[in-house]
Amino acid sequence: MKKRIFAPVAAAVALVAALVLSACGASPAASDQGSAGSSSADAGGEIATLTVGFDQAYPPYGYVGDDGEFTGLDLELAAEVAKRNDWELKLEPIDWDAKDTLLNSGAITCIWNGFTMEGREDDYTFSDPYMLNAQVVVVRADSGIESFEDLAGKTVITQVDSAAEEVLNGDMADLTTTFASLETIGDYNTAFMQLESGAVDAVACDLSIAQYQMAGKDTYKQLDEQLSTEHYAVGFKKGDTALAEKVTETLKEMDEDGFVKELCDKYADDGVSYDNWLIK
Known part of the structure; x- marks a missing residue:
């Protein structure tokens, strides 16, 4: 299992944000x-x-x-x-x-x-x-991935320094070793863009983030199993x-x-x- 950081993507996103903020002054x-x-x-x-x-x-x-x-x-x-x-x-x-x-x-x-x-x-x-929260895994609805076992050989992404990354490298490390790679990125919006494009197979994230990204959409589905339960x-x-x-x-x-x-x-x-x- 490889671990890779989406540094080029994160850097590009940061550069674009900086340019936008510079052009627009103080908003936001x-x-x-x-x-x-x-x-x-x-x-x-x-x-x-x-x-x-x-x-x-x-x-x-x-x-x-x-x-x-x-x-x-x-x-x-x-x-x-x-x-x-x-x-x-x-x-x-x-x-x-x-x-x-x-x-x-x-x-x-x-x-x-x-x-x-x-x-x-x-x-x-x-x-x-x-607030009660959990760490969960979201996949594309048409991916055929139904359980943690189906993540074997798949590419999973999460936010850098997140609770999901911590649990995947800690209590759920045995699961992580079955992945093709665990990748990290600067923010979850970009992670879900990667999922939608097919660049990755799954996103590990907070339950609240999963619910937000799936609201009113049939593009994604959340696996029934949870990585962990926790609190905000x-x-x-x-x-x-x-x-x-x-x-x-x-x-x-x-x-x-x-x-x-x-x-x-x-x-x-x-x-x-x-x-x-x-x-x-």
Whole structure:
């Protein structure tokens, strides 16, 4: 089994994005909803600005909407949390493999973007888990692939430094050895383009990503077996316990007054279900 990174594709995508952003100015760019302030929490969890680091190609949790603005379930949750705590909100799209450096340097306050907490507990201080998730495999509907056994000799792709990559190289390593190759790429949108074109045979990804990509389409199908089950949480710099607890309490309040259910219903067509919400 070979492991290969789609570096040329990722580099091309990054170059195109950079050129587009340069040509278009600040749309979309880091969204600063208010004046600049400190992104670092003090011992009591007090901040002036909540700077959210997120992957802008991770629908339905964080992405660029049709209007060119950043949107998504997690970004709307973050915006409401900031509003209720009188924080300014700054949305900061990041390179996923740079997230730790940005968080530890104080460039971002948190990682809030369908962020799996399992296996990362020693590296971050997390809010309470707020959403149930799983790692799954998606194939083309006409591929003839029906089970994990059928992935033998196939090319599987996932996002670099993702929970799916971690489980395929960890608990499910025996399965991975049967693949022709396990490839990684910078974002899932491009991974699904590779699947649609036939460049790869399967995409390993979050359940929410699979549901979003399959919504209203008959092009793909999800295998019944799951690679793992897990939970989404907001990731903070190690030691930012008071701030993590404050965000958890605010999310609980948002659930109690119906905000969370209404938001989940808004994204229901994108595969989001309030049944998977955990903070009650």
